[in-house]
Amino acid sequence: MEEIKKELLIIGAGPAGLGSAVYAYRAGMDFAIIDKISAGGQIITTELIENYPGFYENLSGFDLMQKMIEHVKNFGVEVKEFCEIKEITITERKSKTKNSKTDRKYICKSDDIRFLTDTIILATGAGPKKLGAKNEEDFVGKGISFCATCDGALYRDMDVAVIGGGNAAIEEALFLTKFAKRVFIVHRRDELRASKRIQERAFSNPKIRFLLSSEILSFEGKTKLEYVVLKNNKSDSVKKVKVSGVFEYVGIVPNSKIMAGMVEMDTNGFVLTDKNLQTSAPGIFAAGDVRDTPLRQVITAVADGALAATSAEKYIAGIFV
Ligand SMILES: Cc1cc2nc3c(=O)[nH]c(=O)nc-3n(C[C@H](O)[C@H](O)[C@H](O)COP(=O)(O)OP(=O)(O)OC[C@H]3O[C@@H](n4cnc5c(N)ncnc54)[C@H](O)[C@@H]3O)c2cc1C
Structure with a gap:
């Protein structure tokens, strides 16, 4: 040595x-x-x-x-x-x-x-920190990513979700709108933490949809990610959202x-x-x-x-x- x-x-x-x-x-x-x-x-x-x-x-x-x-x-x-x-x-x-x-x-x-x-x-x-949701480890690299720049182009004309409400999450969601059909921003609180300037850009982007006060319960699919199960923290209601990719920015x-x-x-x-x-x-x-x-x-x-x-x-x- x-x-x-x-x-x-x-x-x-x-x-x-x-x-x-x-x-x-x-x-x-x-x-x-x-x-x-x-x-x-x-x-x-x-x-x-x-x-x-x-x-x-x-x-x-x-x-x-x-x-x-x-x-x-x-x-x-x-x-x-x-x-x-x-x-x-x-x-x-x-x-x-x-x-x-x-x-x-x-x-x-x-x-x-x-x-x-x-x-x-x-x-x-x-x-990157992981969410710890059910089946998360199974879908890392098969629909779950931590880098929009690296993997965003793989989701051309598909629906994707970005998890998080800080600057990194919102910036990456904006970047993903170049490729994806729709970008859902899923955030567990009822308002974003990102700076006002970045938030304004996201709010005015027609491809971005917000799913606030929501958390991912599980990732589901046969061989690749097909949908996520979300829980609304305010109403406790649970729903499936079809997405081909999820980009996590939760810390x-x-x-x-x-x-x-x-x-x-x-x-x-x-x-x-x-x-x-x-x-x-x-x-x-x-x-x-x-x-x-x-x-x-x-x-x-x-x-x-x-x-x-x-x-x-x-x-x-x-x-x-
Ligand atoms: C998606 C995203 C967007 C961001 N956007 C911005 C932005 O717009 N503006 C901004 O200012 N900041 C931004 N940041 C934050 C910024 O990237 C970090 O604050 C910055 O990179 C921290 O620098 P660092 O040198 O402390 O750590 P890092 O950049 O993490 O570098 C650490 C290095 O240490 C190496 N390393 C780790 N362990 C070992 C080991 N055991 N032996 C040898 N080498 C090791 C790693 O390979 C790595 O190269 C963003 C971060 C992310 C994730």
């Missing part, structure tokens, strides 16, 4: 990881940045980004992330792709200077590399399992940090969607990356521990 020694290992090359890399490079740190798949993170499948300042003309998530990847490449930083960290352990050496960088090293293992590092930035992001789950038992997390697994983005483990920082934060967006993930890298540099320099 190859061994690589670094001052800092950035795990994840989405907006948070790439933001960290820019600041770590400019701070002159000896670091590596890796991703379990290719660089870019979860935003690369999003069709249109309208809320990243400075970029406003038909910018897709893919294009925005290409710019960030080019930025670090331009510094000579290589993102090590298809390198998934599966296990993290600590080695502690006896030393008089408690908590100094020589005391504690972290070992981060992928299948073929063992990184030995003084600090870590956990920028592993998050993934996210943090990719924090590799840190289980090592750093403090909230009850949903989001990593807790202090104002410097340090976790409960000295020298381990968290940035972006994986941490407990009130706003999960590209701009906040990038900003977290900048702060986490600056904090890692100070930790190495012994300015704070």
